[in-house]
Amino acid sequence: MKKSFHYFLLALSAGIAFSCSDHETEGDPYQPNYLPSIDATALPAGNRPMTMFEDNESASRMYDNKDRWFRVNQPMQVIQKGKDSVQISLYSPVGLTDVKIYAKLPNYEKRFLIYNFTKVPAFHRSFHKIPLTEGKNDYELETGNTVTIDKIEGFSSGAIEFSVESSDPLFQKFKKIKSSHLVQFSDSYHLNDLGKYLPMNPVLAKEAITMIINYSYALSHPLYYSTFTNFDKYKKEQADLAGTAINGALNWHGNTEDANGTYDYYTKEQIEKIYWDYLDGRTLNMAMVGGDSAWGGGALASQWESGYISGHWLGEMSVWSHEYSHHIGFSHSSNLANSGEGGGQQEMLTHFYKYLIYLNDLPFTDPEVLKGWTKTSYLSGTYKKPVFTVNQKNPFLLKYKGEGKWN
Numbered sequence: 189m190k191k192s193f194h195y196f197l198l199a200l201s202a203g204i205a206f207s208c209s210d211h212e213t214e215g216d217p218y219q220p221n222y223l224p225s226i227d228a229t230a231l232p233a234g235n236r237p238m239t240m241f242e243d244n245e246s247a248s249r250m251y252d253n254k255d256r257w258f259r260v261n262q263p264m265q266v267i268q269k270g271k272d273s274v275q276i277s278l279y280s281p282v283g284l285t286d287v288k289i290y291a292k293l294p295n296y297e298k299r300f301l302i303y304n305f306t307k308v309p310a311f312h313r314s315f316h317k318i319p320l321t322e323g324k325n326d327y328e329l330e331t332g333n334t335v336t337i338d339k340i341e342g343f344s345s346g347a348i349e350f351s352v353e354s355s356d357p358l359f360q361k362f363k364k365i366k367s368s369h370l371v372q373f374s375d376s377y378h379l380n381d382l383g384k385y386l387p388m389n390p391v392l393a394k395e396a397i398t399m400i401i402n403y404s405y406a407l408s409h410p411l412y413y414s415t416f417t418n419f420d421k422y423k424k425e426q427a428d429l430a431g432t433a434i435n436g437a438l439n440w441h442g443n444t445e446d447a448n449g450t451y452d453y454y455t456k457e458q459i460e461k462i463y464w465d466y467l468d469g470r471t472l473n474m475a476m477v478g479g480d481s482a483w484g485g486g487a488l489a490s491q492w493e494s495g496y497i498s499g500h501w502l503g504e505m506s507v508w509s510h511e512y513s514h515h516i517g518f519s520h521s522s523n524l525a526n527s528g529e530g531g532g533q534q535e536m537l538t539h540f541y542k543y544l545i546y547l548n549d550l551p552f553t554d555p556e557v558l559k560g561w562t563k564t565s566y567l568s569g570t571y572k573k574p575v576f577t578v579n580q581k582n583p584f585l586l587k588y589k590g591e592g593k594w595n
């Protein structure tokens with residue numbers, strides 16, 4: 189027999205202390221009265237709904253690092269504002285359905301549902317009163333049981349932990365991203381060095397966000413992990429398939445210059461740690477190249493306009509991998525950044541990324557979601573719609589033959 193429980197939490201003070209009693213319920217006499225679900229495509233003005241990165245939005249908004257930033261594993265972002273409200277933002281070119289935002293209070297171990305969004309559109313932002321501050325309400329627990337919580341006047345910042353769940357297949361892909369890099373745009377590069385870097389606009393920012401979510405998913409992918417941590421095996425297989433000797437270094441090596449084929453190879457333990465460096469929580473400033481070459485290092489990684497508008501949809505991620513590796517701390521003498529000597533990570537990542545497009549195993553593989561190439565008044569180059577085709581000699585295609593999709 190299924191037993192359900194109804195809990196009652198009493199707020200004793202604004203300091204959030206509770207007494208809790210659950211009444212049991214065989215034959216359940218308690219009929220919970222939950223808050224209505226919310227359609228974020230049709231919000232009243234009081235919620236201040238908006239679309240971030242509208243094509244014609246002032247670029248000053250995207251360069252405001254206090255307002256626009258997200259972690260790549262949390263494109264659906266919930267931030268408390270003041271004592272009684274939250275701001276929700278979706279950093280994604282495709283909207284989500286069935287988004288459930290759970291709250292957890294310090295003195296009560298269970299998560300309960302405070303907002304149930306039927307739809308959240310692409311790049312949406314809006315503001316919502318925390319229902320706990322508005323009155324006594326019933327809330328659904330993750331188990332399906334009910335908790336009743338008295339009105340709480342307000343919350344200090346950080347007192348509520350928010351978490352997001354969704355049955356949407358796109359959200360399921362977001363959940364697999366292991367990197368927590370904090371992504372933002374910085375105008376300091378083009379303001380200090382105009383020409384070497386160029387200002388971006390929301391059309392480019394949307395492409396950059398799409399690319400970094402896809403790239404972060406690719407780095408998190410089990411096939412990438414196994415190839416990265418067994419790069420020597422990948423090199424041997426690649427040489428076997430081509431019927432050649434191994435070209436260049438057999439495994440990952442560091443920033444020390446090669447002395448006649450003697451490389452400063454990393455140990456297994458170091459390689460494992462380096463893999464996780466790529467997926468840690470450091471800040472990434474995405475910028476756009478204007479001069480002869482792309483740059484990366486420290487928080488910076490940059491890319492050409494063509495890379496943002498067209499290249500990433502075709503899996504042309506070689507430059508991005510190179511600059512991102514500078515951002516992680518590798519110089520041109522390491523094959524983690526350099527594609528010389530038979531191709532290091534740049535070449536391997538590019539083959540792998542193309543294989544994921546072929547498998548349709550990235551969060552976003554359809555350039556129609558942004559149509560960046562059509563927005564000519566925001567671009568300096570001219571582009572056609574990117575149309576991806578896989579090379580039959582792609583080493584991942586040859587090895588995995590259509591298998592390996594991340595379930």
Ligand SMILES: [Zn+2]
Pocket residue numbers: 510514520
């Ligand atoms: Zn470089």
